[in-house]
Amino acid sequence: MAYVRKDVSTLTRTERRRxxxxxxxxxxxxxxxxxxxxxxxxxTSDGEAGLRTAxxxxxxxxxxxxFVLDLERALRRVDSSVTMPxxxxxxxxTTTSVPWTNDLLGGNGRRSDxxxxxxxxxxxAGHWTIKEGITDGRFLTRDLGRPASPLELPTRSQLQxxxxxxxxxxRPWDSTVPRxxxxxxxxxxxxxxxxxxxNHNRVHRWVGGVMLGGASVNDPVFWLHHTFLDLQWYRWQxxxxxxxxxxxxxPGLGDPQHERIVARHQKLPPWDVTPDGLEDxxxxxxxx
Amino acid sequence: xxxxxxxxxxxxxxxxxxxxxxxxxxxxTRGLLASVAALALAPVVAASRPVPSADGxxxxxxxxxxxxxxxxxxxxxxxxxxxxxxxxxxxxxQVTVDGRPLHLMRRADGTWLSMVDHYSSYxxxxxxxxxxxxxxxxxxxxxxxAPGPVGGSPAEHMHMEGEHGVRA
Numbered sequence: 080m081a082y083v084r085k086d087v088s089t090l091t092r093t094e095r096r097r098x099x100x101x102x103x104x105x106x107x108x109x110x111x112x113x114x115x116x117x118x119x120x121x122x123t124s125d126g127e128a129g130l131r132t133a134x135x136x137x138x139x140x141x142x143x144x145x146f147v148l149d150l151e152r153a154l155r156r157v158d159s160s161v162t163m164p165x166x167x168x169x170x171x172x173t174t175t176s177v178p179w180t181n182d183l184l185g186g187n188g189r190r191s192d193x194x195x196x197x198x199x200x201x202x203x204a205g206h207w208t209i210k211e212g213i214t215d216g217r218f219l220t221r222d223l224g225r226p227a228s229p230l231e232l233p234t235r236s237q238l239q240x241x242x243x244x245x246x247x248x249x250r251p252w253d254s255t256v257p258r259x260x261x262x263x264x265x266x267x268x269x270x271x272x273x274x275x276x277x278n279h280n281r282v283h284r285w286v287g288g289v290m291l292g293g294a295s296v297n298d299p300v301f302w303l304h305h306t307f308l309d310l311q312w313y314r315w316q317x318x319x320x321x322x323x324x325x326x327x328x329x330p331g332l333g334d335p336q337h338e339r340i341v342a343r344h345q346k347l348p349p350w351d352v353t354p355d356g357l358e359d360x361x362x363x364x365x366x367x
Numbered sequence: 368x369x370x371x372x373x374x375x376x377x378x379x380x381x382x383x384x385x386x387x388x389x390x391x392x393x394x395x396t397r398g399l400l401a402s403v404a405a406l407a408l409a410p411v412v413a414a415s416r417p418v419p420s421a422d423g424x425x426x427x428x429x430x431x432x433x434x435x436x437x438x439x440x441x442x443x444x445x446x447x448x449x450x451x452x453x454x455x456x457x458x459x460x461q462v463t464v465d466g467r468p469l470h471l472m473r474r475a476d477g478t479w480l481s482m483v484d485h486y487s488s489y490x491x492x493x494x495x496x497x498x499x500x501x502x503x504x505x506x507x508x509x510x511x512x513a514p515g516p517v518g519g520s521p522a523e524h525m526h527m528e529g530e531h532g533v534r535a
Contacts, residue, residue, distance in 0.1 A: 124473055124474055125474060126472065126474045135475070213509065213510065214483070214504075214507040215507060220504060253475045254474055254475055254476070266486075275487070280486040280487065283485075283486040284487060291483070291484050291502055292482060292484065292502070293470075295486075
């Protein structure tokens with residue numbers, strides 16, 4: 080029977096504690112850092128050669144769906160009552176709302192060095208040392224809202240703008256496409272500056288610190304963010320039931336995207352699974 | 368590179384990867400480190416002559432102190448025939464912050480992102496490097512080696528079903 084993923088703001092005190100403890104246990108075992116590294120290793124940019132699976136590509140959504148599911152399975156091996164909660168950043172929008180509470184992910188970084196000082200993931204609590212990092216900092220960092228140059232979390236209307244696009248993705252299937260649900264949700268705009276940052280990308284920027292870098296998985300909010308994005312894919316599928324993952328067929332030999340993206344029935348590395356096989360999760364989990 | 372090369376046993380795949388000259392980010396970084404040593408030989412010279420601005424299309428290097436950190440970058444061999452539609456004169460940039468390599472990536476629109484700031488892109492390597500410095504906390508340094516696949520892939524430890532090493 081499918082289990083239920085909940086809005087993190089609705090978790091009971093016990094549910095919060097069990098979720099946090101399962102994360103800390105994966106970290107203690109060394110399993111968590113394998114997830115951090117996997118995400119780093121699969122970040123291929125679209126201005127470079129090679130197959131893109133996790134970002135700047137149609138498979139952004141199925142790749143992260145499977146990635147979240149793998150962590151959730153690991154958490155449930157530790158504690159079978161745990162499911163992955165999501166952070167609705169269109170509603171919980173301040174630096175002190177969930178999930179930035181001491182019983183969940185802890186608060187903002189301090190001003191001097193952005194070190195997170197509160198909650199279970201503070202370095203000083205002794206359970207969350209960053210090992211797979213871009214810098215040599217051993218502690219979790221955050222810079223919520225980027226006070227030096229403030230920006231807002233994506234709004235409900237910006238998220239709706241993505242959901243309203245009935246086409247999953249369009250050629251050339253990369254970070255430059257102005258249309259299609261996938262990139263409107265992933266959030267690559269044109270130009271520089273915060274105006275170009277939308278939805279997924281904008282949230283990474285808003286949290287800041289390690290969430291901004293290649294090792295963003297080091298901040299457990301990564302999972303709550305991507306579970307919320309996963310929910311949006313589900314909502315998009317329900318709203319546009321005649322539409323599916325695109326492309327259905329691999330780009331041909333003469334196409335610049337030949338062998339650089341994953342089509343609907345192609346394997347999605349590093350897993351032995353296809354986007355087609357990840358479209359319907361209803362036998363595994365559902366959203367509250 | 369073949370997507371979804373079905374039928375290759377995982378064990379065989381590992382052997383192929385070990386011997387096939389598959390360039391990992393780690394290997395690239397090793398190359399960078401060797402070059403960093405070369406860079407270190409000429410810092411005074413570099414600092415005392417004008418360096419063309421990397422903000423312009425002709426910029427091929429930069430060397431400056433930005434927010435107390437020494438940032439240096441240079442265009443290695445301009446590459447041709449790369450698959451990217453990013454535009455003209457593109458090539459591999461070698462960038463360091465306080466002597467340590469900062470990995471830059473190119474977007475299809477020709478802009479740049481770094482390992483430190485992975486979710487925004489900047490018009491030039493210099494701008495991307497400055498943005499990375501903006502995000503590095505005081506006293507933090509880049510790790511000696513940028514993260515990348517080394518030894519076994521994490522997938523092996525995560526018991527994933529079949530990694531078909533298609534990363535290029």
